[in-house]
Amino acid sequence: MGGIIIKNISIGDELLIGQVINTNAAWLGEHLASAGYQLDSALAIGDSEKAILDALHACMDADLVLVTGGLGPTADDITKPTVCKFFDTELEFCQAAYDNMVSIFNRRGFQMSERNRGQTMLPKSCQYIPNTYGTAPCMWLEKEGSVFVFMPGVPFEMKGIFNDELLPRIKARFHSVPYAKRVVMTTGIGESFLADRIKEWEEALPEFLSLAYLPQHGMVRLRLSGRHEDADLLNATLDNEIEKLKPLISDYIFALQDQLIERTVFDLLINKGMTFASAESCTGGNIAHRITLIPGSSEVFRGTTVTYATPAKTKVLGVPAETIEKHTVVSQQVVDAMAVGVRNLMESDFGVATTGIAGPSGGTEETPVGTVWIGVASSLGVVSKCFNFGKDCENVINCATIMAYEMLRQAILSHTENATS
Amino acid sequence: MGGIIIKNISIGDELLIGQVINTNAAWLGEHLASAGYQLDSALAIGDSEKAILDALHACMDADLVLVTGGLGPTADDITKPTVCKFFDTELEFCQAAYDNMVSIFNRRGFQMSERNRGQTMLPKSCQYIPNTYGTAPCMWLEKEGSVFVFMPGVPFEMKGIFNDELLPRIKARFHSVPYAKRVVMTTGIGESFLADRIKEWEEALPEFLSLAYLPQHGMVRLRLSGRHEDADLLNATLDNEIEKLKPLISDYIFALQDQLIERTVFDLLINKGMTFASAESCTGGNIAHRITLIPGSSEVFRGTTVTYATPAKTKVLGVPAETIEKHTVVSQQVVDAMAVGVRNLMESDFGVATTGIAGPSGGTEETPVGTVWIGVASSLGVVSKCFNFGKDCENVINCATIMAYEMLRQAILSHTENATS
Numbered sequence: 026m027g028g029i030i031i032k033n034i035s036i037g038d039e040l041l042i043g044q045v046i047n048t049n050a051a052w053l054g055e056h057l058a059s060a061g062y063q064l065d066s067a068l069a070i071g072d073s074e075k076a077i078l079d080a081l082h083a084c085m086d087a088d089l090v091l092v093t094g095g096l097g098p099t100a101d102d103i104t105k106p107t108v109c110k111f112f113d114t115e116l117e118f119c120q121a122a123y124d125n126m127v128s129i130f131n132r133r134g135f136q137m138s139e140r141n142r143g144q145t146m147l148p149k150s151c152q153y154i155p156n157t158y159g160t161a162p163c164m165w166l167e168k169e170g171s172v173f174v175f176m177p178g179v180p181f182e183m184k185g186i187f188n189d190e191l192l193p194r195i196k197a198r199f200h201s202v203p204y205a206k207r208v209v210m211t212t213g214i215g216e217s218f219l220a221d222r223i224k225e226w227e228e229a230l231p232e233f234l235s236l237a238y239l240p241q242h243g244m245v246r247l248r249l250s251g252r253h254e255d256a257d258l259l260n261a262t263l264d265n266e267i268e269k270l271k272p273l274i275s276d277y278i279f280a281l282q283d284q285l286i287e288r289t290v291f292d293l294l295i296n297k298g299m300t301f302a303s304a305e306s307c308t309g310g311n312i313a314h315r316i317t318l319i320p321g322s323s324e325v326f327r328g329t330t331v332t333y334a335t336p337a338k339t340k341v342l343g344v345p346a347e348t349i350e351k352h353t354v355v356s357q358q359v360v361d362a363m364a365v366g367v368r369n370l371m372e373s374d375f376g377v378a379t380t381g382i383a384g385p386s387g388g389t390e391e392t393p394v395g396t397v398w399i400g401v402a403s404s405l406g407v408v409s410k411c412f413n414f415g416k417d418c419e420n421v422i423n424c425a426t427i428m429a430y431e432m433l434r435q436a437i438l439s440h441t442e443n444a445t446s
Numbered sequence: 447m448g449g450i451i452i453k454n455i456s457i458g459d460e461l462l463i464g465q466v467i468n469t470n471a472a473w474l475g476e477h478l479a480s481a482g483y484q485l486d487s488a489l490a491i492g493d494s495e496k497a498i499l500d501a502l503h504a505c506m507d508a509d510l511v512l513v514t515g516g517l518g519p520t521a522d523d524i525t526k527p528t529v530c531k532f533f534d535t536e537l538e539f540c541q542a543a544y545d546n547m548v549s550i551f552n553r554r555g556f557q558m559s560e561r562n563r564g565q566t567m568l569p570k571s572c573q574y575i576p577n578t579y580g581t582a583p584c585m586w587l588e589k590e591g592s593v594f595v596f597m598p599g600v601p602f603e604m605k606g607i608f609n610d611e612l613l614p615r616i617k618a619r620f621h622s623v624p625y626a627k628r629v630v631m632t633t634g635i636g637e638s639f640l641a642d643r644i645k646e647w648e649e650a651l652p653e654f655l656s657l658a659y660l661p662q663h664g665m666v667r668l669r670l671s672g673r674h675e676d677a678d679l680l681n682a683t684l685d686n687e688i689e690k691l692k693p694l695i696s697d698y699i700f701a702l703q704d705q706l707i708e709r710t711v712f713d714l715l716i717n718k719g720m721t722f723a724s725a726e727s728c729t730g731g732n733i734a735h736r737i738t739l740i741p742g743s744s745e746v747f748r749g750t751t752v753t754y755a756t757p758a759k760t761k762v763l764g765v766p767a768e769t770i771e772k773h774t775v776v777s778q779q780v781v782d783a784m785a786v787g788v789r790n791l792m793e794s795d796f797g798v799a800t801t802g803i804a805g806p807s808g809g810t811e812e813t814p815v816g817t818v819w820i821g822v823a824s825s826l827g828v829v830s831k832c833f834n835f836g837k838d839c840e841n842v843i844n845c846a847t848i849m850a851y852e853m854l855r856q857a858i859l860s861h862t863e864n865a866t867s
Binding site: 039042044048054055065070071083133135138141158305309310311318321323327328332334371372 | 463464471475488627637659737754755761791805806837843
């Protein structure tokens with residue numbers, strides 16, 4: 026496709042002894058692709074001068090080299106001196122890096138240490154790129170036509186710098202081949218069943234498009250993507266193909282963009298000016314945790330309760346002790362009472378409840394590990410269903426959380442239909 | 447240390463567009479280290495002949511090259527023809543690979559396809575290594591003193607082959623140097639301050655040991671590791687150094703093994719037969735979510751409440767509306783009342799509460815984004831502290847969660863001291 030060559034180098038012994046999985050490389054690959062570039066290779070090496078020098082030399086055929094890691098204040102970080110050697114330069118004090126560090130320390134109310142002062146020494150020939158997320162600086166250097174960018178390895182710092190500062194600079198410098206993608210989010214159907222359902226459509230796709238199945242706990246993300254110099258044609262073709270796909274799997278689609286289901290629910294509720302609350306047993310606060318990662322969540326989310334103590338369940342949610350005793354905790358009667366109870370307590374439009382056995386122990390013959398009751402209460406009443414999500418504890422929690430959001434989404438939609446009909 | 451040079455190459459476009467995170471490299475690194483070897487680099491490349499040939503050539507300085515991926519039955523796999531080119535050989539039918547495949551298909555009750563038959567054609571000069579986990583073969587080839595092993599990329603197949611077949615062959619062929627490590631988990635102190643505190647100790651470490659700082663949201667993992675021909679000496683030296691390290695940073699250590707802080711708290715509470723509950727505002731259920739990922743958590747965790755609705759806060763936790771009005775929601779008075787309130791409500795030994803501004807909006811001059819009050823209530827009263835965790839919403843939630851667990855850990859320890867004094 027005539028694009029530029031981009032390579033990634035991740036520095037850190039921890040990547041080579043299995044202590045840390047290299048997620049930065051995948052993240053960079055994905056975000057470069059979205060911006061119309063293509064990552065050609067990703068190399069992980071240890072914190073050694075020789076390894077770093079060898080890797081930098083091996084990347085001289087690339088147009089752009091993105092290096093992550095090895096820029097912390099501690100002694101195991103030898104990247105900066107090695108960079109100086111490679112670029113035949115030396116360290117000098119950088120006022121902009123110093124000012125940035127002072128402002129970070131002021132904000133956090135800490136004193137700067139001598140080590141942090143050392144982080145404001147940068148290679149003479151580098152262009153300083155601000156990192157407002159942490160104390161490690163980001164550096165842009167050039168050698169014989171290749172651009173080398175050094176970023177900290179801490180993922181949230183690297184991501185912030187890349188989005189805020191780096192991508193605009195890369196776009197200004199390098200030609201990109203238009204890339205576009207469409208994402209369709211599905212839940213309630215397994216990967217292979219989905220594949221069978223859309224087989225004919227998939228096989229008839231134009232050659233410059235490719236489809237990826239990205240299964241995750243309880244959902245499958247479909248990504249249709251391609252690169253083409255004619256961006257209009259590319260986008261029109263993508264839209265056309267998605268229109269053909271939609272009717273084939275309409276029951277399972279919860280979003281036509283790359284977003285989590287809690288985001289879909291958040292947007293729906295914001296639009297309608299409505300709220301929800303949750304009462305979580307087996308999901309253990311994960312429904313609340315997921316929605317509260319969305320900035321502004323408190324506009325639609327009133328709160329949650331996780332009550333393993335039966336007295337609290339009765340006192341807080343108003344679930345009658347007799348109901349628990351008669352039907353057991355993992356039952357339709359209890360999940361219904363929890364959903365109604367939390368809706369009343371939090372004065373929300375919808376109440377979502379989960380009760381189940383995440384495992385590994387606690388299962389019985391009648392109610393095996395993985396059994397989860399989910400209920401959604403609204404002014405129209407309660408809808409509840411029973412599922413089994415298998416025997417892996419974390420998987421049960423995640424699948425139950427996603428299904429709870431899916432049932433909430435359905436409830437919001439039927440609520441609106443009923444309200445307007 | 448005179449060890450052999452080992453390199454890993456992972457083949458697959460999916461690794462370079464963010465579709466799949468390369469977990470194989472980390473897994474191989476960890477298992478090689480435990481076996482007394484050291485992975486020197488891990489390279490991910492796409493499914494292209496040129497990329498594969500370049501990568502193989504670049505590894506001619508290694509003693510052992512472990513290649514994963516690119517051996518599946520689908521059309522995008524071009525590894526095998528490229529291998530033939532590199533080793534100057536051609537494909538021929540391999541009876542052992544065929545027999546293995548027949549037995550796998552019989553076990554699964556499927557018919558073999560033409561595509562699968564193609565998988566039994568292997569490079570003439572290779573040594574076939576059985577894969578009882580799937581249909582892709584594993585191959586061992588040599589060139590100019592370097593050993594190249596090609597394995598399937600599907601993680602469970604790769605792991606199975608490595609453990610069953612490959613590691614014994616590697617051990618028979620290459621000398622290994624014993625490796626050992628110790629991990630110390632710290633929180634409440636930044637990476638650079640920690641480094642200052644243990645500078646002298648670190649500088650005096652024997653040459654065959656190395657220290658790595660692995661910072662993560664709100665904590666720093668210290669890893670002291672090394673390789674030495676004398677395994678007993680290595681282990682004794684590691685233990686001795688850790689004993690010297692402990693008093694230097696005793697206030698910040700929460701575990702002497704690689705574990706999360708909620709696990710430490712879980713173990714402490716199980717030992718003492720005690721329980722806790724949480725009232726979460728800015729952490730939004732994350733304290734509950736983290737502990738409920740531990741199987742058996744309900745033995746120590748009584749529940750949580752997340753209450754954004756002020757009436758619910760008053761009704762459920764008993765936080766007086768006047769306190770909220772007078773001091774605002776993000777205040778010591780409110781966090782104290784929440785901690786005490788949830789402890790009473792859930793009838794637990796400890797009550798942990800958080801209230802703060804995770805951002806991005808909602809900050810004021812007096813209470814900027816990132817401000818978090820954390821309180822822990824017990825029968826001895828309430829301890830509460832104020833923090834600022836910066837402006838990234840997810841980071842604030844994670845740091846506040848870890849600090850809440852740290853304060854809970856401290857409270858459990860002082861509670862025990864007081865109870866026994």
